[in-house]
């Protein structure tokens with residue numbers, strides 16, 4: 001039987017970051033990964049905010065394929081809000097390479113990675129791992145469930161959210177004509193309860209996708225989107241996956257097990273993005289585990305330490321709920337009102353992809369935005 005201080009389930013970017021932080025502090029860490037390599041299959045558009053990626057110290061130079069300066073957001077009737085900065089605000093990364101950047105950091109810190117190893121159960125500090133056709137047992141003082149949106153560890157802990165807590169997504173790599181500096185967000189009947197997106201890699205290639213309530217036919221929804229918005233594209237690679245869409249989970253710790261990243265439903269309910277806030281949660285979890293193993297602090301301290309980050313997740317959730325409660329006509333009218341109130345100018349200056357708390361309060365202090373006061377208040381009071 002193998003043994004280490006911390007066993008991490010899942011070699012995604014969040015699990016690898018948490019493992020790296022712990023190994024850097026001298027703990028023995030082993031990561032169990034179901035697949036034979038890190039980074040594949042890719043189920044992601046790879047859009048991450050520049051400011052937070054840089055402040056988290058994630059070295060993305062080698063895996064960046066494009067830089068983005070703004071966003072065009074289309075209402076169902078195609079009224080557009082445009083948010084633009086002079087400097088790049090986001091990176092579009094090669095997601096497989098992005099994960100490999102995290103792998104290198106983990107290996108440099110001394111993390112052990114075991115591939116083709118699917119965790120099938122966990123009890124009393126023992127992980128039951130299926131390695132190829134064999135079964136193995138591994139002892140760990142702490143078990144980190146970083147095994148993604150359909151987390152087995154979450155299930156073992158008994159924290160299983162219902163199907164309404166996810167959106168289904170489909171994504172294509174498409175060839176056509178795109179503005180390489182802007183991402184596009186499209187609201188409409190093709191993406192009930194969510195949205196469609198266009199994230200350019202270049203002038204001629206983009207990642208196009210859409211999310212919708214579980215139960216919608218993905219290919220039909222995508223076809224509807226392309227046709228209704230007049231895109232002339234040729235699609236090649238495509239993938240389909242679930243995205244968490246919930247308020248933050250109250251419980252992410254049980255006994256010696258803790259969840260992080262998509263396994264803990266730590267994705268922004270507005271956009272589905274989970275890379276940046278997931279990395280922040282990984283840092284919080286690693287600090288909490290260090291406190292637990294060094295000073296005997298309860299592992300549930302992690303839930304308390306997530307308080308500030310959860311405020312952001314909660315705000316994303318409130319914004320999502322607010323939009324989902326509007327019908328198409330109300331969204332169209334809201335866009336027109338927002339345009340008149342100067343939202344484009346405001347967001348171009350103050351907007352933040354990850355932390356809505358940074359701009360919602362400021363919006364309330366802007367006399368021009370008083371037109372939107374009822375809507376902003378509802379979000380701010382969240």
Ligand SMILES: Cc1cc2nc3c(=O)[nH]c(=O)nc-3n(C[C@H](O)[C@H](O)[C@H](O)COP(=O)(O)OP(=O)(O)OC[C@H]3O[C@@H](n4cnc5c(N)ncnc54)[C@H](O)[C@@H]3O)c2cc1C
Pocket residue numbers: 009010011012013014015032033034035039043044045046047048117118119120146147148149151152153169170171209240241242243260261262263267272273274275276278
């Ligand atoms: C279509 C789509 C587009 C997206 N676009 C963006 C975007 O533009 N920007 C952004 O920030 N986020 C985006 N996301 C979300 C982002 O991909 C996730 O938030 C992110 O991958 C979460 O990282 P993670 O490490 O928690 O989980 P994952 O990346 O899912 O990694 C989990 C790992 O665990 C392994 N695993 C699973 N079960 C087991 C097991 N039982 N035993 C061992 N290993 C196991 C898996 O093989 C995997 O390697 C997108 C998601 C989708 C679906």
